Amino acid sequence: MTSSPMATYQPERRALALIGGEATDANLRRYLHGIPGIDAVGLEARAADLGTRSIKTSSKRWAIDTIIGLIDLTTLEGADTPGKVRSLVAKALVPDPGDPGCPRVAAVCVYGDMVGAAVTALGSAHAAGGTQGAGVQRVHVAAVATAFPSGRASLAIKLADVRDAVAAGADEIDMVIDRGAFLAGRFGQVYDEIVAVKEACRRTDGTLAHLKVILETGELNTYDNVRRASWLAILAGGDFIKTSTGKVAPAATLPVTLSMLEVVRDWHRLTGVRIGVKPAGGIRTSKDAIKYLVTVAETVGEEWLTPHLFRFGASSLLNDVLLQRQKMTTGHYSGPDYVTID
Amino acid sequence: MNRLAIPKTYKLYIGGKFPRSESGRVYEVLSHKGDFLANAAKGSRKDARDAVVAARSALSGWAGATAYNRGQVLYRIAELLEGRRAQFVDEIVSSEGVTTAVANAQVDEAIDRWVWYAGWADKYVQVAGNANPVSGPFFNLSVPEPTGVVAIIAPQGSESLLGLVSAIAPALVAGNTVVVVANENAPLSAISLGEVLATSDVPGGVVNVVTGSPAEIAPWLASHADVNALDLVGAGDLDWVELQISAADTLKRVLPPESGADAAAPALQRILAFTELKTVWHTKAIL
Numbered sequence: 001m002t003s004s005p006m007a008t009y010q011p012e013r014r015a016l017a018l019i020g021g022e023a024t025d026a027n028l029r030r031y032l033h034g035i036p037g038i039d040a041v042g043l044e045a046r047a048a049d050l051g052t053r054s055i056k057t058s059s060k061r062w063a064i065d066t067i068i069g070l071i072d073l074t075t076l077e078g079a080d081t082p083g084k085v086r087s088l089v090a091k092a093l094v095p096d097p098g099d100p101g102c103p104r105v106a107a108v109c110v111y112g113d114m115v116g117a118a119v120t121a122l123g124s125a126h127a128a129g130g131t132q133g134a135g136v137q138r139v140h141v142a143a144v145a146t147a148f149p150s151g152r153a154s155l156a157i158k159l160a161d162v163r164d165a166v167a168a169g170a171d172e173i174d175m176v177i178d179r180g181a182f183l184a185g186r187f188g189q190v191y192d193e194i195v196a197v198k199e200a201c202r203r204t205d206g207t208l209a210h211l212k213v214i215l216e217t218g219e220l221n222t223y224d225n226v227r228r229a230s231w232l233a234i235l236a237g238g239d240f241i242k243t244s245t246g247k248v249a250p251a252a253t254l255p256v257t258l259s260m261l262e263v264v265r266d267w268h269r270l271t272g273v274r275i276g277v278k279p280a281g282g283i284r285t286s287k288d289a290i291k292y293l294v295t296v297a298e299t300v301g302e303e304w305l306t307p308h309l310f311r312f313g314a315s316s317l318l319n320d321v322l323l324q325r326q327k328m329t330t331g332h333y334s335g336p337d338y339v340t341i342d
Numbered sequence: 343m344n345r346l347a348i349p350k351t352y353k354l355y356i357g358g359k360f361p362r363s364e365s366g367r368v369y370e371v372l373s374h375k376g377d378f379l380a381n382a383a384k385g386s387r388k389d390a391r392d393a394v395v396a397a398r399s400a401l402s403g404w405a406g407a408t409a410y411n412r413g414q415v416l417y418r419i420a421e422l423l424e425g426r427r428a429q430f431v432d433e434i435v436s437s438e439g440v441t442t443a444v445a446n447a448q449v450d451e452a453i454d455r456w457v458w459y460a461g462w463a464d465k466y467v468q469v470a471g472n473a474n475p476v477s478g479p480f481f482n483l484s485v486p487e488p489t490g491v492v493a494i495i496a497p498q499g500s501e502s503l504l505g506l507v508s509a510i511a512p513a514l515v516a517g518n519t520v521v522v523v524a525n526e527n528a529p530l531s532a533i534s535l536g537e538v539l540a541t542s543d544v545p546g547g548v549v550n551v552v553t554g555s556p557a558e559i560a561p562w563l564a565s566h567a568d569v570n571a572l573d574l575v576g577a578g579d580l581d582w583v584e585l586q587i588s589a590a591d592t593l594k595r596v597l598p599p600e601s602g603a604d605a606a607a608p609a610l611q612r613i614l615a616f617t618e619l620k621t622v623w624h625t626k627a628i629l
Contacts, residue, residue, distance in 0.1 A: 335568025
């Protein structure tokens, strides 16, 4: 995942053209409130319907390997240690030691101060600056930043947080929006913050770390707000929109993800630019994850099922997917004794 | 005016709930004369899988309960069986074609056997455990601990309730959790026992009852990597050697099939079959 397409992509100008003026609270409010509202019942019914598709045998095998390749293997605990990050990286590189054919995950996701440990542990398998050649999937390092998970800090501290992580070698930054400002209607502030964080993602060589914008949908209360926040994040230049931090319940749900995918679809039709989506938190079983794959394929198309356009933020999901994979490989049910304890 | 009889739907018992089979299948349970008795759920491999998940998640709570507590909970089941006696007798009479007196005797025997096993809960460790003599200033203690999730093929012959009780009670005593494939031809007492368990103090998931074809379900349980032991007591008519071989792939404890009048007779050995001996060293206190 390089940031080269982003270098020519100028969100500021596009956004200003769309909202018809400066990114002020008033202009943004007029634009965001002009977006058609969401039929919540219809959205939930559609999501439930997509969840009933039967994915079996060879399709399931494909789905399982695809899911593994889309996972951001995550550890975001106060008790994280360099050792824990090293074992996370080991699992990211070789998810199933019993089966060398098992694909690698897309990225590991850690707190900013653990980026160095993750980069060191990845070594030649690190996406940026890694030396492993073609045909080998290299693993990205994603860092949560901007006073994750609450986002309650001054802008200067948030930006310093981002710069630290980028300087330590993070390929992707997962930022949280200021939900307080969003709910209070200060859209301009949220917008400016995302723009500033995007700029802070710039590396010394001028390239940009990939920016994922966490909306924390569990705190936005309505689907309409989720849709507005999605538009706002995309207008401001986010490369990815991400549902949740995983620290607030409810985290990712299928209807919320569907509504965000619809925004991404509309944005693609409007501008031709593809934005990524990352549901995070609460996706624990392969069955759930397959529902998300179906929803993505049906809403934005199968071309979105690549690591630079769709990710799962998860920690326990990988183990369940591996158990399913072992079941399909060996023909008998596997058990938790056959995967690592995280 | 004639009243329309309301027949009962017999479902599975998994994780403390009574789901239908995920496959949606049912099969007819017939009386000894071949008359229709009830529709029972025809469990599938996925029901067995769900049952193992339920049993696994219930294990730490059940194995971690004190032996005294487990004994009380098991004894309470015997009390509830007594209260449901009429229903069990009725089901045994209709499905096995025996007299009420014989059915009563079977229920008596099942309850007595349950009480007998319940009594062992806080005693078998003293019998099977040991303070081993060692040549040093240490204690060396061996204690039996539960093996884990035990899959049981219930006895398939006559005496459906007694056979079931004889198979699951000993596995529960030590703190194992159980997935039992019921008697295929006479599954009604197994489901009714599930109803007794659901209203007793046994936590959901400790006992899971799957009705259906043992020939279909047993291979999946035998090869399941998250099952720790396999009791083939009622698998005499199945290809049980094959089941033992696939159980060996994941190092399960296995009990062989038994047949005849004293199949699964009450014995301390049945409890100990599903325990693992843990031996620990500890320094002697310096006084």
